[in-house]
Amino acid sequence: MTVKKFLLTFSPEIAGEPITYRMVRDFDLMINILRAEIDEHGGRLMLAFEGSGSQIQKAVRYLEDSGVNVKELKEFIRKDEARCTNCGMCISICPTAAYQMDRKTWKVMFLNEKCIACGMCIDSCPPGAIRLRTQD
Amino acid sequence: MRRTYEEINEKIKKGDAVVMTAEEVIDVVERDGIEKATKEVDVVTTGTFGAMCSSGAFINFGHSEPPIRMGKVLLNEVPAYAGLAAVDAYIGATEPRQDGNAEYGGAHVIEDLISNRPVRLQATSSGTDCYPRKEIDTYISLKTVNQAYMFNPRNAYQNYGVATNSSERTLFTYMGKLLPHYGNATFSSAGQLSPLLKDPKMRTIGIGTRIFLGGAQGYVAWEGTQFKTNAAVKDGVPLSASRTLAVIGDLKQMSSEFIRALSFKNYGVSLAVGLGIPLPILDEDVMKAASVKDDQIFAPVLDYAVQSRTRKPIREVSYADLRTGQIEINGKNVKTSSLSSYAKARQVAEALKKQIASGEFLLTQAVVRLPEERVQVPLDIHSQEEVR
Ligand code: SF4
Ligand code: SF4
Numbered sequence: 001m002t003v004k005k006f007l008l009t010f011s012p013e014i015a016g017e018p019i020t021y022r023m024v025r026d027f028d029l030m031i032n033i034l035r036a037e038i039d040e041h042g043g044r045l046m047l048a049f050e051g052s053g054s055q056i057q058k059a060v061r062y063l064e065d066s067g068v069n070v071k072e073l074k075e076f077i078r079k080d081e082a083r084c085t086n087c088g089m090c091i092s093i094c095p096t097a098a099y100q101m102d103r104k105t106w107k108v109m110f111l112n113e114k115c116i117a118c119g120m121c122i123d124s125c126p127p128g129a130i131r132l133r134t135q136d
Numbered sequence: 137m138r139r140t141y142e143e144i145n146e147k148i149k150k151g152d153a154v155v156m157t158a159e160e161v162i163d164v165v166e167r168d169g170i171e172k173a174t175k176e177v178d179v180v181t182t183g184t185f186g187a188m189c190s191s192g193a194f195i196n197f198g199h200s201e202p203p204i205r206m207g208k209v210l211l212n213e214v215p216a217y218a219g220l221a222a223v224d225a226y227i228g229a230t231e232p233r234q235d236g237n238a239e240y241g242g243a244h245v246i247e248d249l250i251s252n253r254p255v256r257l258q259a260t261s262s263g264t265d266c267y268p269r270k271e272i273d274t275y276i277s278l279k280t281v282n283q284a285y286m287f288n289p290r291n292a293y294q295n296y297g298v299a300t301n302s303s304e305r306t307l308f309t310y311m312g313k314l315l316p317h318y319g320n321a322t323f324s325s326a327g328q329l330s331p332l333l334k335d336p337k338m339r340t341i342g343i344g345t346r347i348f349l350g351g352a353q354g355y356v357a358w359e360g361t362q363f364k365t366n367a368a369v370k371d372g373v374p375l376s377a378s379r380t381l382a383v384i385g386d387l388k389q390m391s392s393e394f395i396r397a398l399s400f401k402n403y404g405v406s407l408a409v410g411l412g413i414p415l416p417i418l419d420e421d422v423m424k425a426a427s428v429k430d431d432q433i434f435a436p437v438l439d440y441a442v443q444s445r446t447r448k449p450i451r452e453v454s455y456a457d458l459r460t461g462q463i464e465i466n467g468k469n470v471k472t473s474s475l476s477s478y479a480k481a482r483q484v485a486e487a488l489k490k491q492i493a494s495g496e497f498l499l500t501q502a503v504v505r506l507p508e509e510r511v512q513v514p515l516d517i518h519s520q521e522e523v524r
Pocket of ligand 2: 076077093094095096097098099114115116117118119120121122
């Protein structure tokens with residue numbers, strides 16, 4: 001089982017398609033919707049797919065064939081190690097415990113795989129060490 | 137067992153002094169007891185690295201040709217206070233950039249200077265017979281200015297409250313982002329490493345004490361603003377915010393490792409200052425206080441949704457509890473965050489230890505002790521008659 005995060009962008013015409021339903025039914029994937037924005041210009045969906053690697057690949061191909069722009073999100077945020085003071089402010093903000101204190105070194109580790117891209121930590125870091133990765 | 141400053145400094149000069157951090161000495165005292173540990177250890181170093189809003193720096197820019205008496209001064213567009221002699225100014229850490237950009241302020245100017253980055257200086261004046269020039273726009277760095285010294289009116293708080301939020305909305309405070317419904321709790325003291333918690337009555341810390349300030353050797357200049365001695369104590373340690381220090385040190389000797397600009401959303405800018413104080417182990421009492429542990433130091437939990445200076449503490453927690461990452465508030469498990477860096481506090485104590493062990497840093501006896509009794513007064517609205 002692997003978990004991969006994707007940003008899907010699509011035009012308004014496709015917005016009515018039951019994409020997530022088909023992901024579950026046809027590709028046997030577990031879907032976690034991290035963010036959804038849909039308006040007259042179309043939609044942006046941030047999803048986490050959990051399933052076998054090959055099924056995820058097939059699902060991505062299906063989405064692309066349906067006219068959805070699919071981009072894998074390897075990293076939503078990045079912690080600038082030179083800027084981080086290891087205070088730990090981010091730790092109590094993150095809902096998924098993506099930041100963890102090493103109680104030997106008292107350094108704060110960021111576990112990217114736990115991040116669900118909620119964005120809550122970004123404005124919590126006093127020295128400004130947490131940066132949003134631009135999704136271009 | 138007694139030791140004098142002279143004896144300690146003799147040992148430091150010879151390279152024979154036994155120096156330990158306030159964290160290391162805890163184990164020694166647990167293993168060998170106070171009496172033996174006092175005999176073994178000459179100096180204990182402390183450290184903290186946290187947001188200290190009451191910080192800033194005096195700068196003398198040097199005279200231009202023709203000279204100017206600077207009236208308004210901007211450093212990277214952050215206003216500096218220039219109501220002093222012609223080319224002296226004070227850049228305060230929390231001053232925001234004049235265009236309202238809340239993410240850059242005086243603290244960033246200070247960090248830029250320490251990091252040897254050029255800083256734009258713009259100054260204007262109405263011009264006088266002796267200072268005819270009316271404006272100047274140039275770049276400065278720590279290499280170009282005469283004096284640049286940090287003078288922080290309030291640093292190194294002896295203990296501080298823990299912040300939480302009972303309200304429905306997220307609060308953005310100087311204690312960081314506080315999530316609704318007791319979503320988290322933040323604290324700022326370095327606890328068992330924090331300088332003033334390790335000499336709670338300030339027997340060895342007073343005016344003139346040489347300290348580690350931002351990587352430089354600095355000094356205690358005065359009692360800090362809001363210094364107070366009447367907080368309740370447990371085992372000799374104050375249970376809430378108590379004494380503070382005004383400190384001074386040369387910006388030119390500082391390092392960006394130990395000075396960091398901070399920006400708190402919807403609050404503003406502050407400066408993280410790395411500050412450490414060496415404690416001479418003069419006798420067993422000094423050692424006893426210096427080896428107090430996180431589970432013997434307590435802080436009040438305060439609800440920042442209550443917007444009053446007289447918040448009643450919800451409960452008391454130990455720093456050992458805070459450091460587990462979770463405390464209980466009204467039956468709920470609440471995640472904790474430190475705002476000051478324990479890793480950096482350690483780094484400060486270690487750096488100071490190294491400087492003393494290598495003979496670079498000698499201890500000083502305070503010239504004057506700080507007040508033994510001081511009450512902090514509030515600001516109330518008074519008529520002229522009432523304050524006479
Ligand atoms: S809040 Fe920022 S500086 Fe503090 S530990 Fe997290 S990433 Fe590092
Ligand atoms: S974006 Fe959200 S989930 Fe990811 S690290 Fe920040 S707070 Fe945690």
